[in-house]
Amino acid sequence: MSDAEQFILTLDGVGKEYGRGRHRVTAVQPLDLRVDADVELGVIGESGSGKSTLARMMVGLETPSSGTIACNGRPLREWLSTRASRLEYRRRVQYVAQDTTSFDPRQTFYDAVSVPLRLLRGVRSEREIRSRLDAIADELSLDPALYSRQPHQVSGGQRQRFALARSLVVEPQLLICDEVVSALDVSVQGAVLNLIKRHVAEHHMGLIFVAHGLPAVTFISSNLMVMRQGEVVERGTVADVVTRPRHPYTQELLAAYASSSQKEGGRQ
């Protein structure tokens, strides 16, 4: 097995630009990245730092303007070119978005969450689907009765957990979470983070966790990548980055969190 093949995702000089000429905006500056199956990588940055664009490029929702993304040594473009390999790629890499509008308002959660099981895992029997959906609901502390509800009939936290369920039933090798807890209130955030962390550990999944909140990212991941204005300013293990930040922006970020958590502590 060659070097590139063992990594689920290999990014070589991947960058993204929008617009042309004077209106050109660089969303992500060319970067290299290797993502292994048992890596938990946190990507942190402010709004517009390109972290979401990066995540979306990894699943083919955006096309990089430079560089190549490869999965197990095969370019993403090839993976997505035929139906069979596209489905195989979706089996390996799944993406959960922040958007709580990621469910069709007409569909029940049962319909929505069973779709990837049918299409990606080829599960045909209704009993099998039901039992797998119940299992994942149990794991995510969701009441299975909620499967018969429609998106507007549940809370934001429940919707977000259903979004996770839809990706987790696929049992991917790599899960990409894009701001999945940012819209939730703090108590629910903690619950969802715990669920993700436990599930990823139990199933030996890779995880890329994109967020703008430092506590969430440091809690859930072992490696950290700090992005600013499309550029990776710092990367390393969480312990390294938090205790010895090299880049001024990271230092600023850490200082800001330190002072805000102090304030919260004082209030309590």
Add this chain to the structure above:
Amino acid sequence: MSAQFPDQTAALAVAPRRTGGTIRAVFAFVPLALVVAIAVLAPVIAPYDPVTSVAASRLPPSPEHWFGTDAVGMDILSRTIYGARIAVQFGVIVAVLSTIGGVLIGTFIGLSESSSGVLGLLGRGLNQISSYLLAIPDVILGIVVVGIMGSSDFALTVAITLCLVQAPVKLTRVEVLRVRRESYLESAKLAGESSFRAALVHVMPNSIGPAMRNMPLIFGNCVIILASLGFIGIGVKAPTPEWGYMISSGLSSLVLGRWWPAVFPAAAVLLSVLAIAYSSRAIPRMWPLLAVRVKRWNPIGRKARA
């Protein structure tokens, strides 16, 4: 106790309003139902055969012939009643055809117009054609189509559908342009759904609302266009009782003081279109009730579950 309280208030808040709304929504359909009932029951209601001479010509309204008789002695009341039949027949067929066709074409245009390649070209082309057809007055478009295809019921249906399909096309297209930006389509893609499946399961059902609400208006417009084409003599063939033709043939005697052959069918057009328009206002109110059922309708999911 505390757990029960919100439930009760919720039930109180929803239940009365819902039944009241339902009754009012159903009541609003009475005018439309009346027009349809007259059309369906025409053979029972009409006192005479609408296409044979049953009395002396040009009799004024009387107890035997409430609406009088026309130039060849046919009973105008019977003809007006049977006229509803023609109007409703065309109205229903055209409304259903235009809405189904419009939704399909509108969805196709909305999904394809911004893509490159042959489909994009086709989508943009259809959109342009639709815009041009929209700019042509309905009656003129009708004359052209009937002129090309020859006068027949089929040609008339095609002509009127071509006039009225443009509204659902445009309405659906705009909805599709909105829906296709929704993030649930991205989620569907990631869940392994093909574009075709996504169009069928997500895009179309979430885009049909405005076209469905427009359906009764098509019905009303169809009645007007049918009467207009009949009026200028290219509508349904005489002596079939059709309001537009009846108005135009009665028009010449209007100046001679014989008002009944033209005024009664004209009133029928006016009243039926008003009835349809009134009832169509109830559709938005009816919509939530229908939508509950439509929302449960899921062509692919259900098939897979069965």
